[in-house]
Amino acid sequence: MVGQLTKTERQFGLAIAVLVTLLGLAMAAAGRQDLLGVHGLIVVAFGVGAAFLVISGAHLPEPAKERLAHYYDDPIKVGIILSMIWAIFGLFIGVWVAALLAWPELTFDAAWSSFGRLRPVHTTSVIFGFGGNALIATSFHVMQRTSRARMPDQLSPWFVLIGYNLFCVLAASGYFIGITQSKEYAEAEWYADLWLVVVWVTYLVLYLRTLARRQEPHIYVANWYYLAFILVVAMLHIVNGLAMPISLASAKSYPIFSGVQDAMVQWWYGHNAVAFFLTAGFLGMMYYYLPTRAGRPIFSYRLSIISFWGITFFYMWAGSHHLHYTALPHWVQTLGMTFSVMLLVPSWASAANALLTLNGAWHKVRDDATLRFMMVAAVFYGLSTFEGSFLAIRSVNSLSHYTDWTVGHVHAGALGWVALITFGAIYAVVPKLWNRKSMYSWKLVEVHFWLALAGTLVYVFAMWNSGIIQGLMWRTYNESGTLAYSFLESMIAMHPYYVARTFGGLLFLTGAAVGFYNIWKTIKEAPAVQEETAPDRPATMPARVGTVEAGE
Amino acid sequence: MFGAHYKLERHSIGFALAIIVVASIGGLVEIAPLFTIDETVEEAPDMRVYTPLEQAGRDIYIREGCYACHSQMIRTLRDEVERYGPYSLAVESQYDHPMQWGSKRTGPDLARVGGKYSDEWHVAHLNNPRDVVPVSVMPAYSWLSRNTLDMSDFDLRLNALSKIGVPYSEEMIANAQADAYGQAMPNSDRAAGVVERYGEATNVRSFDGNPDRVTEMDALVAYLQVLGRLTDAAYRNDSEEALEE
Numbered sequence: 001m002v003g004q005l006t007k008t009e010r011q012f013g014l015a016i017a018v019l020v021t022l023l024g025l026a027m028a029a030a031g032r033q034d035l036l037g038v039h040g041l042i043v044v045a046f047g048v049g050a051a052f053l054v055i056s057g058a059h060l061p062e063p064a065k066e067r068l069a070h071y072y073d074d075p076i077k078v079g080i081i082l083s084m085i086w087a088i089f090g091l092f093i094g095v096w097v098a099a100l101l102a103w104p105e106l107t108f109d110a111a112w113s114s115f116g117r118l119r120p121v122h123t124t125s126v127i128f129g130f131g132g133n134a135l136i137a138t139s140f141h142v143m144q145r146t147s148r149a150r151m152p153d154q155l156s157p158w159f160v161l162i163g164y165n166l167f168c169v170l171a172a173s174g175y176f177i178g179i180t181q182s183k184e185y186a187e188a189e190w191y192a193d194l195w196l197v198v199v200w201v202t203y204l205v206l207y208l209r210t211l212a213r214r215q216e217p218h219i220y221v222a223n224w225y226y227l228a229f230i231l232v233v234a235m236l237h238i239v240n241g242l243a244m245p246i247s248l249a250s251a252k253s254y255p256i257f258s259g260v261q262d263a264m265v266q267w268w269y270g271h272n273a274v275a276f277f278l279t280a281g282f283l284g285m286m287y288y289y290l291p292t293r294a295g296r297p298i299f300s301y302r303l304s305i306i307s308f309w310g311i312t313f314f315y316m317w318a319g320s321h322h323l324h325y326t327a328l329p330h331w332v333q334t335l336g337m338t339f340s341v342m343l344l345v346p347s348w349a350s351a352a353n354a355l356l357t358l359n360g361a362w363h364k365v366r367d368d369a370t371l372r373f374m375m376v377a378a379v380f381y382g383l384s385t386f387e388g389s390f391l392a393i394r395s396v397n398s399l400s401h402y403t404d405w406t407v408g409h410v411h412a413g414a415l416g417w418v419a420l421i422t423f424g425a426i427y428a429v430v431p432k433l434w435n436r437k438s439m440y441s442w443k444l445v446e447v448h449f450w451l452a453l454a455g456t457l458v459y460v461f462a463m464w465n466s467g468i469i470q471g472l473m474w475r476t477y478n479e480s481g482t483l484a485y486s487f488l489e490s491m492i493a494m495h496p497y498y499v500a501r502t503f504g505g506l507l508f509l510t511g512a513a514v515g516f517y518n519i520w521k522t523i524k525e526a527p528a529v530q531e532e533t534a535p536d537r538p539a540t541m542p543a544r545v546g547t548v549e550a551g552e
Numbered sequence: 553m554f555g556a557h558y559k560l561e562r563h564s565i566g567f568a569l570a571i572i573v574v575a576s577i578g579g580l581v582e583i584a585p586l587f588t589i590d591e592t593v594e595e596a597p598d599m600r601v602y603t604p605l606e607q608a609g610r611d612i613y614i615r616e617g618c619y620a621c622h623s624q625m626i627r628t629l630r631d632e633v634e635r636y637g638p639y640s641l642a643v644e645s646q647y648d649h650p651m652q653w654g655s656k657r658t659g660p661d662l663a664r665v666g667g668k669y670s671d672e673w674h675v676a677h678l679n680n681p682r683d684v685v686p687v688s689v690m691p692a693y694s695w696l697s698r699n700t701l702d703m704s705d706f707d708l709r710l711n712a713l714s715k716i717g718v719p720y721s722e723e724m725i726a727n728a729q730a731d732a733y734g735q736a737m738p739n740s741d742r743a744a745g746v747v748e749r750y751g752e753a754t755n756v757r758s759f760d761g762n763p764d765r766v767t768e769m770d771a772l773v774a775y776l777q778v779l780g781r782l783t784d785a786a787y788r789n790d791s792e793e794a795l796e797e
Contacts (some may be wrong), residue, residue, distance in 0.1 A: 116616040116620050117616065228571050234577065255714055259651050316575050316576075402623055487659075498689075
């Protein structure tokens with residue numbers, strides 16, 4: 001793969017690797033009395049590894065000009081594999097923490113393996129490791145195809161991909177050893193947060209540079225979503241991450257906001273991480289892979305516009321619905337609730353747009369598990385956005401908040417929507433990237449589909465039950481006007497559901513493992529395509545005339 | 553509208569700027585006023601800061617990710633007030649960087665757990681929750697009693713907090729290590745300074761029952777025992793009518 005880089009890119013790559021190594025050494029030296037030193041060594045390992053990789057290919061000849069007549073797909077391949085590795089790891093930790101709530105002794109007498117440390121490892125690995133890598137990889141694929149242009153250079157996509165994974169490794173390893181800010185979905189400490197800003201700006205610039213090279217006059221809708229994902233996540237990450245390190249030689253920092261303002265900032269971040277990481281990014285995925293797999297144009301261009309701007313505007317107001325009945329001023333809670341309910345309109349516009357796109361291709365949904373992954377994902381997207389608006393209503397929230405219902409809701413979205421659309425997209429893109437006729441085994445795709453669907457349903461139903469029971473037990477009064485149940489009684493009532501939830505998670509993990517095996521076999525063994533039927537190449541001539549209007 | 557969009561989607565920079573503008577409005581309207589409207593955080597003249605030992609306990613609470621299962625926010629609902637005590641006020645987490653209101657109650661709320669149980673109970677419970685609550689699903693935190701509390705950077709911690717608005721005096725920062733030690737060592741010569749700097753009501757005792765050294769258990773229990781006790785504002789707050797059934 002280094003052979004594809006030009007000599008100049010190799011030099012720059014080496015320079016960056018050396019710089020990162022030096023940075024790591026500085027961290028290790030300054031933080032030798034602190035946990036920061038451990039992370040310094042991890043950074044050094046990344047830097048040295050990257051430098052070694054570049055040097056090992058340094059003798060190779062300059063790549064042929066011919067490469068410019070193709071899209072640049074090497075980082076996409078690596079991104080897909082990394083995404084699957086994170087998925088297996090993150091889902092495994094997820095099953096473990098689920099089991100710990102049913103059988104709390106199922107762990108070691110060691111700090112790293114306690115629930116409180118494993119839980120952010122799970123969330124970070126699946127959201128940022130699995131989801132993030134899949135988003136970066138597919139966005140590289142989609143932006144080139146829909147622009148009919150090759151990426152402007154070959155170094156920055158590698159910087160984005162490897163740099164992003166360095167962030168994920170720093171985050172997840174930190175929680176094991178006790179480096180965390182304990183801010184939900186933003187637990188990573190100050191230096192990892194700063195590093196992510198550098199990576200993310202490079203990602204944005206790469207995206208805009210590719211769009212600038214496009215041979216299509218219009219920017220396709222999938223790119224709107226990927227752009228919103230990149231831009232808004234940057235905004236959220238920077239504001240929510242503002243922190244005061246206790247010293248440059250320590251991993252510890254204190255967020256600059258406190259109390260009620262911090263609560264609002266954290267949930268403004270938290271809910272919009274759901275919106276722009278777990279929704280906008282994956283809608284970008286859906287808007288490209290679903291219509292191309294179904295062989296149908298997007299049902300409605302106007303619906304796409306309405307839902308895109310609706311989501312971009314409304315979501316940003318919704319965070320305060322996480323803080324109903326708290327010390328947050330009432331007017332902010334009311335705004336959050338109102339916009340959360342309105343959010344249903346653009347959300348369902350997207351879900352409907354996806355499902356109506358399948359009109360005329362339902363026989364393919366029946367026969368093709370890959371397309372079925374995407375179809376079911378769109379259904380779960382519709383269901384969980386409805387549930388989200390419902391749970392944001394203050395009186396409903398009084399029952400559901402703090403209970404497993406929230407956990408069930410999150411997993412309906414994360415497993416049913418995010419993971420299923422990702423698996424669908426991966427199954428659609430893997431044969432294309434590795435130039436295979438199809439996946440190694442369509443039967444294993446079917447097996448994965450049913451395991452994933454069954455796992456999601458078991459999980460979500462278990463959490464609905466436990467959450468509603470919990471909420472009702474907490475607020476039930478007996479005839480003498482006192483609370484009917486102790487907290488402990490409500491906890492005992494959860495046990496069967498926690499067992500069921502663990503089983504559901506195990507099914508989902510098994511499905512992902514089957515998928516990983518199938519992908520690996522496809523890369524290694526599946527027969528290659530002999531001739532290019534429909535050329536998958538960037539446009540060589542500017543094609544400014546005769547464009548088709550999307551969906552009209 | 554669709555015509556305008558048809559033009560907009562031909563310009564990547566224009567499109568990106570439009571996203572930034574549209575996405576900024578919600579946050580600006582909801583967040584900025586929280587810093588300027590005075591009523592957002594109540595007045596509580598008796599509100600005190602965490603002692604260095606309590607802050608260290610809070611940092612351990614954060615390190616172990618306790619927020620994943622415990623909230624520190626009693627909502628304005630009758631059943632919550634009857635179960636946990638007066639509903640939480642904004643002022644009570646005024647010095648909490650970051651706030652630990654939480655989002656999930658796998659275990660009970662901890663906003664007013666301070667003083668509810670004895671130190672001995674907390675130590676036994678943290679060492680192995682199932683020794684005192686047989687059906688508990690909480691992890692055992694047995695290493696807290698084994699780990700000596702590392703106080704080397706406590707002055708840096710208080711100093712960083714003072715820079716972002718927690719009113720620690722220079723004297724408090726300079727004596728951070730001594731005060732942390734003294735609070736868990738009631739018979740040492742450093743114990744008097746803690747009360748002098750943080751008030752008569754400060755708990756000064758060996759929290760983990762081991763008078764020979766200061767452990768992480770001392771710090772965490774000191775923190776848990778002060779939760780909900782930094783101010784009496786919530787008990788003076790006579791607004792029962794605000795409760796919702």
